[in-house]
Amino acid sequence: MTTIREKGYHHWDGQFKENFRPSWPIMRAGIKLAFQRKKFKPLFAASFIPAFAYAAGIYISERLEDFKSMGSGLEKFLQINPAFFKSYLTLDFTYFMILLLMSVGGAGLIADDFRHKAIQLYFARPLEKKDYLLGKAGVVAFFVGCLTLLPALILFILKLLFSGSFRLLVEYPWLILSIILFSALVMLFFTAFVLLCSSLTNNRNQAIALMFSLYFLSSILSGVLFLIFRSPYALLLSLKVNLDQVAAGFFLVKPSHDLPWYLSFLVLLAFAAFSYFLVRKKVRSVEVIK
Amino acid sequence: MTAVIEARNLSRWYGNVLGISEVTLDIEPGITALLGPNGAGKSTFMKIVTGQLKPNIGQVRIFGQKVWNNREIFWRLGFCPEVDSFYEGLNGLEFLTGLLGLYGFSAPEIQSRAWRALELVELKEVARRPIKSYSRGMRQRIKIAQALAHDPEVLVLDEPLSGLDPLSKRRIIKLIKELRNAGKTIVVSSHVLPEVEAMTSEIVLIHQGKILARGDLHFIRELLDQHPHMIRIKSPHYRELARQLATEDYILNITFEPENSAVTFETHQRDRFFDRLNQLVLESDCRIEEITSPDDNLQAVFDYLVGK
Numbered sequence: 001m002t003t004i005r006e007k008g009y010h011h012w013d014g015q016f017k018e019n020f021r022p023s024w025p026i027m028r029a030g031i032k033l034a035f036q037r038k039k040f041k042p043l044f045a046a047s048f049i050p051a052f053a054y055a056a057g058i059y060i061s062e063r064l065e066d067f068k069s070m071g072s073g074l075e076k077f078l079q080i081n082p083a084f085f086k087s088y089l090t091l092d093f094t095y096f097m098i099l100l101l102m103s104v105g106g107a108g109l110i111a112d113d114f115r116h117k118a119i120q121l122y123f124a125r126p127l128e129k130k131d132y133l134l135g136k137a138g139v140v141a142f143f144v145g146c147l148t149l150l151p152a153l154i155l156f157i158l159k160l161l162f163s164g165s166f167r168l169l170v171e172y173p174w175l176i177l178s179i180i181l182f183s184a185l186v187m188l189f190f191t192a193f194v195l196l197c198s199s200l201t202n203n204r205n206q207a208i209a210l211m212f213s214l215y216f217l218s219s220i221l222s223g224v225l226f227l228i229f230r231s232p233y234a235l236l237l238s239l240k241v242n243l244d245q246v247a248a249g250f251f252l253v254k255p256s257h258d259l260p261w262y263l264s265f266l267v268l269l270a271f272a273a274f275s276y277f278l279v280r281k282k283v284r285s286v287e288v289i290k
Numbered sequence: 291m292t293a294v295i296e297a298r299n300l301s302r303w304y305g306n307v308l309g310i311s312e313v314t315l316d317i318e319p320g321i322t323a324l325l326g327p328n329g330a331g332k333s334t335f336m337k338i339v340t341g342q343l344k345p346n347i348g349q350v351r352i353f354g355q356k357v358w359n360n361r362e363i364f365w366r367l368g369f370c371p372e373v374d375s376f377y378e379g380l381n382g383l384e385f386l387t388g389l390l391g392l393y394g395f396s397a398p399e400i401q402s403r404a405w406r407a408l409e410l411v412e413l414k415e416v417a418r419r420p421i422k423s424y425s426r427g428m429r430q431r432i433k434i435a436q437a438l439a440h441d442p443e444v445l446v447l448d449e450p451l452s453g454l455d456p457l458s459k460r461r462i463i464k465l466i467k468e469l470r471n472a473g474k475t476i477v478v479s480s481h482v483l484p485e486v487e488a489m490t491s492e493i494v495l496i497h498q499g500k501i502l503a504r505g506d507l508h509f510i511r512e513l514l515d516q517h518p519h520m521i522r523i524k525s526p527h528y529r530e531l532a533r534q535l536a537t538e539d540y541i542l543n544i545t546f547e548p549e550n551s552a553v554t555f556e557t558h559q560r561d562r563f564f565d566r567l568n569q570l571v572l573e574s575d576c577r578i579e580e581i582t583s584p585d586d587n588l589q590a591v592f593d594y595l596v597g598k
Contacts (some may be wrong), residue, residue, distance in 0.1 A: 020394030117375040122338050123435065124369035125392045126361040185571055 022127045026135025031142055035104025043104060044143075047097040051151035054088050055158055062162040071217035072117040080159050080168065082175055085152055086251035089182055090244050098190055099211055106194045107207035109136045110283065114202035119283065129283060133276075134194070149183035161208050175251075182250040185242065189268050193239070199282040215239055228269055232259045262263055293318055294475040295339060302334050309334035309497040313348070317477060321470050321490035324479040331499040333372060334480040336448050340369040340478065352444055353453045361474075365393070366558035368437035374429055374477075378422035381434050382413055385421060389436050400575060407439035412463060428457025434465065438474075445469060451485045463488050478559040518542050519560045524552040524580035529576075536571055538563075555582065 034040055045194045060067050061078035078084075088094075113119050122132055156176060159168050168175065197210040218239045225234035235257050242264035248254065249261025293316035310331040310398040316540055324332045337343040339350055341357040341364070350357050376385050386404035395403065408414045411431040416424065421432065429449060437445055449465070451459050458572040466489055470476055480486050486493060525531055532544050532553045540563060543556040557563045570576060 022392045022394070025388075025391035029391070112377070116377050117371070117373050120337075120371050121375050121389060122341055122367075122392070122435075123342050124364065124367070124371075124400065125389065126364040127392055128359075128361060 021131060021134070022125070023131045023135035023138060026122075027133065027138030027142065030105075030109060030139030031088075032138065034101075034111075034139065034143070036122045037222050038057070039105050040101070040104045044146075045098070047094070047101060047147050048151065050091050050093055051155070052090065054084075054166065055152075056157055057084075059154060059162055080171055082178065082251040083253045085155065085175065085179055086156065086182075086247045086253055089148055089152055089186065090247045092240070095215075095240065095243075098144055098147055100217060101147075102140060102190070103208040103211060104192045106140050107144065107159045107198055108141060108204035109209060110195060110198040110279070111202050111204045111207045111274050114199075115204075129280065129288055132283065133279065136195060136198075137191045140194045141187045144190045145183065149180065152179045152183060171254075178204055178250045185246060185250075185265075188272050189239075191241065192272040192279075196275035232257050235259060236263060236267050237267075239271075241255050295350065296354075297339070297348070299422050300338055300350060301347040302333070302338060302343060302345050304489075307571060307580065308499045310338075310345075312451070313496075313499075313501055315494065315501065315504070317474045317475065319473065320492060321478060322492045322494060323478045323486040323490050324477065324494050325481070325483065325486050326496035327481050328480075330481075330496045331479075331498055333448055334499070335496070336369070336446050336479060340367060340446050341596070356593060364403070365440065366443050368440065368445045369441035370433045370437040370450060371444070372446040372452060374433070376421050376429075379420060380409060381418050381420050382424070382428075382493050383417040385432060386436055389500045390439055393440050397439075397594055403439050403441070407435040410468075411435045411462065415560045417432045427454050427459075427461065430454060430458065430462060431465070435461065435505060436471065438492075440459070445474050445476045447476065449481075451477055451480060451482070459485065459488075471528065488593070517562075518558055519557040520556055520584045521560070522552055522553055522554040522561060522580075522582045522584055523578060524582075525551060525576060526551055527574075527576040528553040531567075531570065531576055534574070535563075536564065552580075 017248070035044075056078055058221045061080050064078075096244075112124070122127075153176075156168070156179060160166060192209065195213065198204075200210060201207050201241050218237055219241065220234050222238035222241060225237065226232070236259065241257060245255050245257060245259055245261045245264035246268060248256065249265065255261055295315070296319035297313055297315040297317075300313040301311050313331075313335060324335065333509050334343065339352070339357065339359065344358050345410050352367060354362055355363050357367075367437075380388065383404055386407055387400050390400040390403055405417070406416065408417050411434055413428060413435065415433055416428065421429065424432065430452075432448060434447065437447065447466070454462065463485075466476060466478065470490075478486070478489060493503075493505065495503040496503060521581060523531060528546070528551055532555075535555060535593055536540055540557050540559040541555055542558065544558075545554040547553065555563065555579070571578060
């Protein structure tokens with residue numbers, strides 16, 4: 001074989017940034033892209049309607065005398081206690097808005113990468129699979145956190161400010177922890193759920209259909225099974241019921257169904273673990289071009 | 291010269307389908323072309339070299355470091371995939387800056403590297419145009435830009451000339467040669483011999499997952515010259531041409547296609563054949579509509595090499 005040239009390349013003398021996590025730019029890009037999508041901003045703004053309503057509730061609860069004209073029974077209705085925060089964090093409207101927001105800004109997180117064959121570009125960079133998944137998960141967690149954890153904490157602070165005392169904190173010292181832990185669980189669940197749906201197809205519309213159908217069909221199916229078998233355990237199939245049950249457990253309120261809340265907790269954790277396993281497998285499988 | 295890429299006994303299967311088998315190869319600085327028909331195993335080899343696929347057997351090292359599960363190596367490695375892999379709604383600049391962000395460069399560094407890469411591939415003027423409006427050649431160049439924007443020492447380009455018009459091909463070949471002159475180690479794959487000829491003389495012939503031959507182009511040519519070349523000429527005077535050329539001792543066989551007004555010659559000595567053909571055209575005023583080489587493709591080369 002002929003020697004055709006001299007060694008002319010130069011050695012790379014840069015420094016590898018050990019502390020840098022490539023998941024951050026992926027997350028930032030995902031959030032930025034979501035806000036660039038049509039209709040995302042108004043939807044995002046509309047998602048905060050319950051937060052404002054609850055904030056107004058807290059304000060009124062501290063000025064009951066001024067709002068007597070609104071009718072009697074307000075006092076009972078506006079008790080600011082763990083049940084109040086549980087009710088905020090399990091609102092059907094909020095969960096529906098999360099699904100709606102994620103249908104615009106989250107369904108394509110992995111599906112679009114599949115469709116545009118971008119996975120191979122990601123993995124030809126100093127990036128591990130966990131960085132990729134963390135980056136994508138961060139996008140969903142950010143938006144879910146914006147609609148759950150952030151407003152719930154603000155509501156808690158508002159209550160302290162409006163009441164001018166730390167009574168809530170003294171009466172329920174564990175409440176802030178419950179808010180954080182339950183919000184974290186909601187974030188974990190929706191992150192796993194959205195990424196699972198997004199990784200099962202390379203078409204974002206199919207991912208959207210999957211998100212809505214899985215979420216609502218789980219409730220319908222569990223309802224039908226409950227009617228047939230009359231067993232509350234059938235309700236463990238419903239994603240929404242499980243979230244409600246766990247919330248009841250976390251906020252120490254009576255659960256809506258005759259089921260131990262920890263079973264629902266285990267179902268949600270198992271769902272998240274299963275989703276992680278599947279998403280990881282799906283992302284790996286596209287690297288193999290046959 | 292030290293090998294930059296060292297592949298040892300690489301084998302990879304997809305179920306029962308063989309991707310590559312026992313490939314051992316040292317690649318040195320400069321341009322090395324992987325030449326093989328579609329499905330030969332070129333892309334599999336490249337995916338293993340770029341750490342996207344784990345070989346079932348064997349190992350590949352770049353600068354002495356293993357590739358699989360080694361994040362660090364990707365600072366020194368750039369990969370341009372065969373298929374288009376970009377978000378078409380993004381513009382060229384956004385595409386590059388987004389990918390450069392994954393290296394952890396600062397924002398000004400990202401911008402400067404992106405613009406430098408765009409300049410190198412001559413896409414500065416269209417940097418802010420959506421990729422969906424790019425021509426095939428521009429898309430190919432932006433793909434190359436993403437591979438070299440972080441200034442890697444090793445570039446792996448999978449079919450960089452595929453589907454391009456001659457002008458775009460020339461531009462990319464020029465760019466690849468410039469990168470070679472800048473000291474990079476470049477691995478390109480192709481299934482078209484003339485494309486490879488224009489880039490390098492260092493060729494690795496790969497077929498059915500195995501390396502058939504490795505060497506410079508003359509070596510391949512010599513192999514080829516042991517087999518007759520087929521030259522098909524379409525002309526209204528095809529019988530006259532055949533009559534004149536039939537007397538030449540290097541003509542081995544002549545086949546007529548009256549329905550197409552064409553004749554196919556088989557010869558051992560292509561250069562002498564074309565010299566004589568030029569002479570005939572000038573002397574006898576024969577009009578030629580088309581000259582093609584039915585076996586001047588890589589599949590034919592491989593057929594010869596594997597003795598089909």
